[in-house]
Amino acid sequence: xxxxxxxxxxxxxxxxxxxxxxxxxxxxxxxxxxxxxxxxxxxxxxxxxxxxxxxxxxxxxxxxxxxxxxxxxxxxxxxxxxxxxxxxxxxxxxxxxxxxxxxxxxxxxxxxxxxxxxxxxxxxxxxxxxxxxxxxxxxxxxxxxxxxxxxxxxxxxxxxxxxxxxxxxxxxxxxxxxxxxxxxxxxxxxxxxxxxxxxxxxxxxxxxxxxxxxxxxxxxxxxxx
Amino acid sequence: xxxxxxxxxxxxxxxxxxxxxxxxxxxxxxxxxxxxxxxxxxxxx
Numbered sequence: 552x553x554x555x556x557x558x559x560x561x562x563x564x565x566x567x568x569x570x571x572x573x574x575x576x577x578x579x580x581x582x583x584x585x586x587x588x589x590x591x592x593x594x595x596x597x598x599x600x601x602x603x604x605x606x607x608x609x610x611x612x613x614x615x616x617x618x619x620x621x622x623x624x625x626x627x628x629x630x631x632x633x634x635x636x637x638x639x640x641x642x643x644x645x646x647x648x649x650x651x652x653x654x655x656x657x658x659x660x661x662x663x664x665x666x667x668x669x670x671x672x673x674x675x676x677x678x679x680x681x682x683x684x685x686x687x688x689x690x691x692x693x694x695x696x697x698x699x700x701x702x703x704x705x706x707x708x709x710x711x712x713x714x715x716x717x718x719x720x721x722x723x724x725x726x727x728x729x730x731x732x733x734x735x736x737x738x739x740x741x742x743x744x745x746x747x748x749x750x751x752x753x754x755x756x757x758x759x760x761x762x763x764x765x766x767x768x769x770x771x772x773x774x775x776x
Numbered sequence: 777x778x779x780x781x782x783x784x785x786x787x788x789x790x791x792x793x794x795x796x797x798x799x800x801x802x803x804x805x806x807x808x809x810x811x812x813x814x815x816x817x818x819x820x821x
Contacts, residue, residue, distance in 0.1 A: 602793035609789055625794035633795075635802070 602626070645710055652715040665728035682717075 573581075597616065601609060602625050604618040611619070664676045694713055695704075703709030779799075783792030 598789075598793045598796070601789050602797055604790050606788065606790065625790045626798065628791055629794050629798050 641707065644707060645714075648711050649714045652711075656715070662728050 600617055603621050603623070605620065605622050605624065608619050660679075664672055664679075698704055698709045698713070701709075703712070779792050779795050782788050782795060
C-alpha cells in the first residue's frame with residue numbers, strides 16, 4: 552500500500568472517530584447554526600466586499616458576492632474627504648471640557664447641597680432632580696433659540712456650555728456625600744498617610760480614596776454621555 | 777448620519793462601507809489603547 556493511501560485511510564478513520572463523538576442531533580443543530588450564522592453574516596460579508604468595489608461593479612447584473620475588479624479608491628476617498636484629525640480634536644475637546652467641568656462643578660454643588668445647611672437648599676436640590684427628569688427633547692428647542700440668540704450656533708462653545716451647566720452628576724455625588732457620617736470629613740493626604748499605614752498609600756476605606764472612586768465613575772459616565 | 781446619506785441617498789454603497797470600516801478601525805484602536813491603559817492602572821481588591 553502506498554504512503555498516500557495510508558494517509559487517506561488514517562484521515563478518514565480520524566474523521567469517523569471525530570463524528571462518532573457527536574450525536575446526530577448535535578450535528579443537525581450545528582448545521583442549522585452554521586446556516587443561520589451565514590445568513591446573518593451575509594450582509595456584513597457583502598459590505599466588506601462592497602468597500603473594495605467600484606460603483607459600476609456594484610450595479611452590474613447578475614450581482615456577485617466578490618468584486619470583479621478590486622479597488623482601494625473608496626478608502627482613499629474617505630481619507631481625502633474627511634478631516635479625521637479635526638473631527639477627533641473636536642471630540643476630545645468637547646468630551647474633555649465637559650468631563651472636567653462636570654467633575655469640578657457637580658462635586659462642589661453636591662457637597663454644598665448635601666452638607667451645608669442654608670435656606671432653600673432642599674428646594675434647590677428638588678429643582679435639580681426635577682430638571683434631571685425632564686427629557687432632553689423638551690429643552691431642545693428653547694436651548695437652540697438661546698444658543699442662536701447668543702450667536703453660538705455651529706461653534707464648540709455652543710456644544711460645551713449647555714452640557715457643562717447640566718448638573719447631572721450632582722444627585723449621585725450628593726448621595727455619596729450624604730452616605731458619609733459628619734464626623735468623617737475629608738482628610739488631608741498627610742493625615743491620611745499617617746492613619747492609613749506605614750506604606751504611605753491611602754487606606755482603601757479612606758474618604759479621599761472613596762471620593763476618587765466616585766469621581767472616576769462620574770467622569771466615565773460624563774465622558775460616555 | 778453621513779454613512780446613511782452617502783449609502784442610501786447618494787447610493788455610493790462602496791464609499792459608505794469603506795467609511796464604516798474606517799470608523800470601526802479607529803474605534804477599535806482607541807478601545808484597545810483605553811483598555812490596555814486602564815488594565816495597567818487597575819486596582820485589585
